[in-house]
Amino acid sequence: MFHVKLPGHDAIARQADEHLVTHRVKLPRKVVEHPFRQVAKRVLMALLVLSVTALLVWFDHDGYNDNSDGSVDFLDAWYYATVTLSTTGYGDITPVSDAARLTNIFVITPLRVLFLIILVGTTLEVLTERTREEWRLNRWRSTLRDHTVVVGFGTKGRSAIQTVCATGLKKEQVVVVDPSSKVIDAATAEGYAGVIGDATRSEVLKRAEVHRARKIIIATQRDDTAVLVTLTARQLNKGAKIVAAVREEENAPLLKQSGADAVITSASAAGRLLGLSVLSPAAGMVMEDLIQQGSGLDIIERPVIKAEVGRRPRETDDLVVSVVRGHRVLGYDDPAVGTLELTDRLITIVRATPGSQIAPDVRPLVQE
Structure with a gap:
């Protein structure tokens, strides 16, 4: 068994590994708002609730008693708001007047509940989002059969997908493989599932469920990459129909020997069209x-x-x-x-x- 190294192959693999740490497979979904923006909004809401509570205590500081010195200053108001909203409640600062106690009952207590909802809700959303994404991924893998895998989402890959989908193939039955996370984000935005990684590696193609695919379209930028992807894909799936594109016509026989059922020579086809247009x-x-x-x-x-x-x-x-x-x-x-x-x-x-x-x-x- 020999190992072939191509120029830039290791760099692509390292770049893919960096992106694959947390998200190796991306399913299409509609993201309403960026997660960081959602968290930032909730933090600002929590700070707003905390500030309102502290100001309420400060405006009515005469109605509160501090066991240490008897008076409640601005810092004490923030301290009371913090320990109250977090339900810590040390008891060193307490409301003593009727107005302060009514404020705690009808204003500060609802603010405490709102504060907890913001904090706990953010944590639960992060956990449920991760669980939901795991569940979607497992369900996707279990139901994916006879799909089409497209390696490369450039001009050729996009056009090939559009042509195949014109026959009625659903977007859920298309999986795009590409080493660029930005390219995969573009693919998922259009409704296709995506796998980030170097398609010359069998483990990346396995994540795309190549062994269950019916059709494999290879539209890479380099001919040597197309040969390696074809070899790997044919090894994983003996019965799939593999169609590959190459730039140079002299590489077409090598691709067919590697297991491709059909090879499209883009450079020579464009050249023939140019010559025909001249004549x-x-x-x-x-x-x-x-x-x-x-x-x-x-x-x-x-x-x-x-x-x-x-x-x-x-x-x-x-x-x-x-x-x-x-x-x-x-x-x-x-x-x-x-x-x-x-x-x-x-x-x-x-x-x-x-x-x-x-x-x-x-x-x-x-x-x-």
Whole structure:
């Protein structure tokens, strides 16, 4: 067993470990207010209650008796307010007049209850929040099955998630893995679960429940990282469909050898689109339209319907590009196609309807 070290790998791992001390898995949630701001507000409220109590005692200091010197000054008023609200009650300063006792009954006692509610409520909220988060995490892990794991939440990763979710996949069934806590915060803000860490490490992928995933999308920034992630993911899950993106075309065979079912070469694809746009701006415009899912034209994969069985690809209502028969992809004009069969799937170009959701059995084939 060999260990591969890549440039910057240790630094990324150390950075991930720093963020993983308390939050390794983040579930999407709506945070109304920052926790520190909530605590600060409660502390200010407690200080306000304490100040009001001390001022009430100071204004009516003649109605109180101090066992040490008989008089109650400003400091004694704060002291009395502190020991009273905290229910310590040493008894060295006591209300002796009727007015002072009535003030203690109807004003200071409610303030004492409010003070305790603020302090105890803050403590209970912290404890219950932690327990609730643990419960949510355990429940999430126990119910997560056949989900999609996306490694990398950059431009490619975001676009891939949008394309997959257009088929009806719920956001709860998507887990994003990225070494940056800010990126994961952005993912959870959009409704996806996130795992902070280096995806080349098996323990990080295990937190994303990769061994139970149905699809794995690898959209890292570096090709060597994509290779290591593919190797690790394939080792943990033998049956998942793994699709990876690389920048250089020469690295595509290495990714396939590592276990990727499909490899998308971003650099060469962009280069071909640039060249096509130079030779034929109209053709380049059409290709760009196909790439942008959800508007203009879309290329999809769909099953053959009963009315199309026995027909040739050109005889269908849609513009058929290829026919998927078993594990073979045949061109529309391939003589081996003959007539369409019920078990075939068609790759077609259709007019996209903005705002509409793609049927679950229809797969968009091109993503941004």
